[in-house]
Amino acid sequence: MILYPNAKINIGLKVIEKRPDGFHNLETFFFPIELTDILEIVESEETTLSLYGISLEGRQEDNLCIRAYELLSKDFKLPPVEIHLFKRIPPGAGLGGGSSDAAHALIALNKLFCLHLSHETLAEYAARLGSDCPFFIYSKRLNTEEGEGMLAEGRGEILTPFTIPQLKGIKIKTVVPPVFVSTAEAYGGVAPQKPQISLKELLIRPIEEWKEAITNDFERTVFEKHPQIGEHKMALYSQKALYASMSGSGSAVFGLFRQ
Numbered sequence: 001m002i003l004y005p006n007a008k009i010n011i012g013l014k015v016i017e018k019r020p021d022g023f024h025n026l027e028t029f030f031f032p033i034e035l036t037d038i039l040e041i042v043e044s045e046e047t048t049l050s051l052y053g054i055s056l057e058g059r060q061e062d063n064l065c066i067r068a069y070e071l072l073s074k075d076f077k078l079p080p081v082e083i084h085l086f087k088r089i090p091p092g093a094g095l096g097g098g099s100s101d102a103a104h105a106l107i108a109l110n111k112l113f114c115l116h117l118s119h120e121t122l123a124e125y126a127a128r129l130g131s132d133c134p135f136f137i138y139s140k141r142l143n144t145e146e147g148e149g150m151l152a153e154g155r156g157e158i159l160t161p162f163t164i165p166q167l168k169g170i171k172i173k174t175v176v177p178p179v180f181v182s183t184a185e186a187y188g189g190v191a192p193q194k195p196q197i198s199l200k201e202l203l204i205r206p207i208e209e210w211k212e213a214i215t216n217d218f219e220r221t222v223f224e225k226h227p228q229i230g231e232h233k234m235a236l237y238s239q240k241a242l243y244a245s246m247s248g249s250g251s252a253v254f255g256l257f258r259q
Helices: 064-076 097-112 119-127 133-141 183-188 199-203 207-213 219-225 227-238
Strands: 006-018 024-036 038-043 048-053 081-087 148-153 158-163 170-175 243-246 253-258
Touching: 006 097, 006 133, 006 170, 006 199, 006 243, 024 133, 024 170, 024 199, 038 097, 064 081, 064 097, 064 119, 081 097, 097 119, 097 133, 119 133, 133 148, 133 158, 170 227, 183 219, 207 243, 219 227, 219 243, 227 243, 227 253
Parallel strands: 048 081
Antiparallel strands: 006 024, 024 148, 038 081, 148 158, 170 253, 243 253
16 A cells, blocks of 8 residues: 655644643644645565664654554554655655654555545544544545635644635745744744734635735744744745745745746
């Protein structure tokens, strides 16, 4: 079973409030992009994880693909598997690579062992692995050529399909500076605040108006600590991007261009 976990960008990201459980409620728009990892899962005599491509730090048992397997195995007593993961999505970039790997591992295991779990049930499992993991359960079903993505609320797990027709025919250029930004670092400098105008209302405006209207709350703190990320964003505008922003908690930035 081979799948291609895709990356995403965030168009707009507002941190609204801190929750009693320590997480934050936010508002953002997830949009899939073409960059993918490569994930293969096959039944085996023992469970192993082999990593290729971009190196990952940390213990293998903490890898989200292993955690996805263990999560399903608790309920369904899965046989051992070999997991092969070729990393092409940079970690710590705000592109959702680890979350996508986890979600696609759930999808692969569901198919491989004929568990017959619905997308909704898989999304519930995914939410236990990470806040933006549920989005990647649905991401391959979205028609990005028509501007289909998802509005995300709560921790990022409350999803509503949303189409931005203005994205039709738009080229996305992504730049990943060689900087790792931890999510905790990004949240550390943000003062939560409820926006006066919802992101949904802003996204229906012409893309040319987004520069002044749609922001990522993490940018100020992250750019202060890592100014080269902000420089890459401004470089995209100098290349005539209609809109440019940092994705998630960084370090990746992206620009939207007319074809």
